[in-house]
């Protein structure tokens with residue numbers, strides 16, 4: 051029970067920082083009605099099923115905490131999905147496919163009294179291709195006389211079928227013993243879950259005002275914890291209370307340590323940027339408005355995009371553009387144009403115009419960070435997403451290509467942080483059609499401050 055409590059101490063407002071190696075993930079996959087839910091309940095030992103709100107996993111895949119023989123693991127159930135009659139094969143397989151991607155091992159449940167159906171075979175093919183360890187559970191083997199029915203499932207080519215009765219509990223202990231031999235101690239796929247304050251990286255090329263920004267933030271507010279020991283390499287973080295909340299600024303040592311490297315400074319800076327991004331959830335890219343937006347600024351923004359972290363753009367040194375005349379007025383005009391031309395691909399990022407020197411508009415930073423993180427965390431339920439896809443494709447069908455018209459069968463949000471969608475299609479979608487979908491998703495949901503991914507899986 052203590053372990054479970056520990057897992058739940060992951061509130062955003064907690065000052066406590068908890069690093070947890072992620073528990074191994076076991077995905078349960080199978081057709082509706084094979085007895086998956088009964089097996090899940092059996093595995094959870096009739097304990098009140100604790101629904102875990104796992105970041106990165108949408109609610110369509112319900113996640114539980116399982117325990118057997120003193121070992122904890124995460125159980126992901128793909129149930130709760132009501133496939134429509136026509137797309138049943140494809141939709142079960144698709145949901146399963148995503149769960150499998152997010153799992154260390156798969157428990158594939160087949161109804162031994164029915165045998166393997168074509169849907170099962172569909173799933174088996176996907177499981178084989180996944181290269182994940184698969185444990186085959188032959189359910190509804192309520193007594194020994196039915197065991198030959200389970201043995202027939204050797205034919206699926208997934209190794210030994212484990213005969214179980216989810217209803218009576220028969221064989222479940224042996225099955226779980228076997229599951230533990232296959233699951234790693236620590237997940238190789240699940241992201242490390244970290245509680246405590248949200249993690250912010252302040253990025254930007256030299257002299258844009260990163261350390262000034264940090265000093266302003268730290269100087270005017272309470273420094274909660276200074277010099278937190280870094281968990282990786284040398285970077286040191288600082289926790290600061292801003293806007294009534296504690297934030298963790300990552301790798302501030304890299305900002306405070308003035309870099310005097312003439313040679314390789316660029317390379318060093320990009321290494322630092324990547325290291326900070328790895329630890330961060332949201333990046334503030336600081337841009338100096340007194341200078342022309344440079345390739346280096348854009349490269350840093352691109353690193354953020356590649357990392358999939360949330361993004362806020364802080365235009366600093368606005369005090370230098372205050373006057374309404376001459377050069378300053380002209381610089382403001384050019385800046386507008388530069389933003390339009392060079393930063394069009396991140397038009398969705400919240401922008402704050404600040405002066406780290408005077409402190410002007412510094413209070414706008416926190417709402418921008420909160421907005422970006424909220425977008426980054428967003429999860430769209432599968433039902434809602436598919437209703438939307440149906441609307442989009444009706445309003446704007448994919449053009450016919452060589453006599454064929456690729457269709458979107460359905461879609462799901464496979465992950466959040468950042469929101470990542472998967473579309474299951476009957477053929478390759480044109481890049482511009484994918485962009486259309488992406489654009490409409492942004493128009494509808496906003497996702498301000500977060501990159502989003504729209505991926506595609508073509509069904510044969």
Ligand code: GDP
Nearest residue numbers: 256257258259260261262366367370405406407
């Ligand atoms: P870093 O290399 O990005 O950490 O940049 P620093 O914070 O060290 O700032 C570089 C220079 O820009 C220093 O001389 C700062 O005083 C100056 N600076 C930083 N922020 C502002 C600002 O808002 N307005 C003006 N005018 N100067 C600033």
